[in-house]
Amino acid sequence: MAYDKPLPNPDENTQPFFDGLQEHKLLLQYFPSADHYQYPYSDRCYKDWSTDWEWRESAGNGEVYTWVRMHQLYHPSWKAEIPYTLAVVQLDEGPRMHTNLVNVPVEDVHVGMRVKVHFDDVTDEVTLPKFEPA
Amino acid sequence: MSDPIRGQTAICGLGITEMGKVYGHDASWFAGESIRLAVEDAGLQKDDIDGLLVNPGITGMMGTGISIPLQGYLGLRNLRLLNHMNSFGATASAMVQYAAFAVHHGMANYVACIFSDAPLQQGGSAGAAYGGAGRRGPTGMASLMPAFGFYGANTSYALAARRYMERYGVTNNDLGRVSVTQRRYAVDNPHATMRQPLTLEDYHNSRWIVEPFHLLDCCLVSNGAVCTIVTTAERARDLKSSPAYVWGMGQGHPGNFPHAEVEVGTTSGATIAGETAYKMAGVGPEDVDICEFYDCYTYTVLRTIEDYGLAKPGDAIGLYPEDPADPEAELPAINTGGGQLSSYYMWGMTPISEGVIQARGSGGDRQIEKNDIVLCSGNGGTLDTHGTLILSPNAN
Numbered sequence: 001m002a003y004d005k006p007l008p009n010p011d012e013n014t015q016p017f018f019d020g021l022q023e024h025k026l027l028l029q030y031f032p033s034a035d036h037y038q039y040p041y042s043d044r045c046y047k048d049w050s051t052d053w054e055w056r057e058s059a060g061n062g063e064v065y066t067w068v069r070m071h072q073l074y075h076p077s078w079k080a081e082i083p084y085t086l087a088v089v090q091l092d093e094g095p096r097m098h099t100n101l102v103n104v105p106v107e108d109v110h111v112g113m114r115v116k117v118h119f120d121d122v123t124d125e126v127t128l129p130k131f132e133p134a
Numbered sequence: 135m136s137d138p139i140r141g142q143t144a145i146c147g148l149g150i151t152e153m154g155k156v157y158g159h160d161a162s163w164f165a166g167e168s169i170r171l172a173v174e175d176a177g178l179q180k181d182d183i184d185g186l187l188v189n190p191g192i193t194g195m196m197g198t199g200i201s202i203p204l205q206g207y208l209g210l211r212n213l214r215l216l217n218h219m220n221s222f223g224a225t226a227s228a229m230v231q232y233a234a235f236a237v238h239h240g241m242a243n244y245v246a247c248i249f250s251d252a253p254l255q256q257g258g259s260a261g262a263a264y265g266g267a268g269r270r271g272p273t274g275m276a277s278l279m280p281a282f283g284f285y286g287a288n289t290s291y292a293l294a295a296r297r298y299m300e301r302y303g304v305t306n307n308d309l310g311r312v313s314v315t316q317r318r319y320a321v322d323n324p325h326a327t328m329r330q331p332l333t334l335e336d337y338h339n340s341r342w343i344v345e346p347f348h349l350l351d352c353c354l355v356s357n358g359a360v361c362t363i364v365t366t367a368e369r370a371r372d373l374k375s376s377p378a379y380v381w382g383m384g385q386g387h388p389g390n391f392p393h394a395e396v397e398v399g400t401t402s403g404a405t406i407a408g409e410t411a412y413k414m415a416g417v418g419p420e421d422v423d424i425c426e427f428y429d430c431y432t433y434t435v436l437r438t439i440e441d442y443g444l445a446k447p448g449d450a451i452g453l454y455p456e457d458p459a460d461p462e463a464e465l466p467a468i469n470t471g472g473g474q475l476s477s478y479y480m481w482g483m484t485p486i487s488e489g490v491i492q493a494r495g496s497g498g499d500r501q502i503e504k505n506d507i508v509l510c511s512g513n514g515g516t517l518d519t520h521g522t523l524i525l526s527p528n529a530n
Binding site: 005006007008009010011013014017039040041046065066067068069070071072074075078081083084086088090094095096098099100110111128130 | 271272273274275276277278279280281282283284285286288289292293294296297300301341342343344345346390393394398399
């Protein structure tokens with residue numbers, strides 16, 4: 001069956017991030033003046049307001065900051081998945097990412113669980129950065 | 135040591151419209167009803183109103199909310215204060231604060247602060263009203279949220295709640311104790327939408343929305359409006375209804391959820407806002423008689439109690455009886471009208487409106503006897519914004 005869930009909609013600023021995902025690379029913005037990794041995208045560092053930055057590849061490691069099980073159906077394409085596990089992962093580089101947890105029974109999920117990125121090629125053109133136990 | 139402004143201003147008029155699934159009217163209509171009721175409650179005339187502050191609720195994001203044109207709709211002339219304000223759930227307290235400073239310094243005499251919302255459509259669900267609003271077609275990284283299946287405020291708060299619950303060993307049964315407690319109060323509140331008593335079993339049997347939240351952890355969505363009229367203590371004394379004097383005011387806004395520097399789930403803006411308001415009022419947590427706390431979710435109440443210093447971190451649930459449905463159980467004086475969970479969801483005006491009622495002593499069967507210090511909170515975003523009002527029946 002064709003993938004029917006909502007797909008990301010990159011814009012000019014975030015296209016390199018989504019291109020990176022297709023190459024199974026998790027790119028973060030790195031702002032040298034504050035030695036700060038930032039996610040999600042912003043054109044300005046929230047630490048020192050610098051606008052000078054570069055893309056850097058994340059090691060893709062982190063821990064579960066918090067998580068939930070989604071039971072409510074907001075979009076029909078999720079019907080077969082419900083309930084599914086959503087999480088916020090704190091990357092070792094600092095930023096937090098909203099994501100899905102995969103390859104883990106829900107009984108094992110807990111705050112502080114070590115996880116690593118799992119690139120899910122949901123279509124030929126789109127890869128999503130999900131996380132699984134490290 | 136209090137601030138000289140303590141007790142110098144007051145809420146002198148309160149208007150609460152019919153609440154809930156009230157169809158066939160837009161947000162302007164509800165706003166008009168609320169100011170009409172508030173002016174009548176205060177014993178004022180329409181032309182006495184010389185300040186108008188508005189907060190449009192979720193319909194503001196849907197493009198049908200109240201804003202500056204409300205002045206024209208209400209036919210208010212020659213206002214001396216006018217603004218559309220929005221810091222989400224903290225706005226109601228921010229409006230009263232701005233109004234209080236304005237009347238204290240002579241910028242206006244009677245400022246009407248209105249929250250009005252009408253997101254519910256006949257045949258539509260409450261979740262659709264909130265989950266879809268303003269979230270159509272995100273681009274860039276924001277578009278990853280629906281791609282992962284994140285939708286709505288329920289999810290954001292459930293994420294915060296989970297972290298709190300795992301950190302302190304708070305259980306779903308504990309959240310249920312908050313829900314059942316507030317429903318008991320709502321039974322005695324004629325303004326409340328949900329007045330059927332609840333048991334813990336009902337709580338556990340209510341469907342999951344986003345685990346750890348059951349349906350009965352989540353606030354209502356309501357059509358309706360609340361208007362409060364703010365004036366000086368001197369003017370308020372001679373009016374028709376008892377004033378709720380403003381003793382303390384504060385705000386606290388911790389910042390953005392995704393930033394790693396913000397501890398989500400175990401802190402909120404109440405800490406900063408509360409310290410500011412306590413200092414202005416010259417009181418502390420030990421002096422608080424009644425709490426009216428923003429309760430978008432059961433969890434939010436526990437978090438707020440702790441951040442105002444009324445319990446140690448993780449201990450707020452200790453203020454609640456094991457089984458609040460037991461008629462013998464003594465309820466804490468927290469959200470005494472049923473709150474947003476059971477009475478009506480008017481963002482920050484829910485706690486303030488019940489705070490005014492309790493400070494006046496007009497709570498009927500749900501009135502708390504000792505009401506000298508009433509602490510009201512507003513909270514917006516995902517614990518991002520916070521406002522505090524301390525009200526009292528006493529001018530000093």
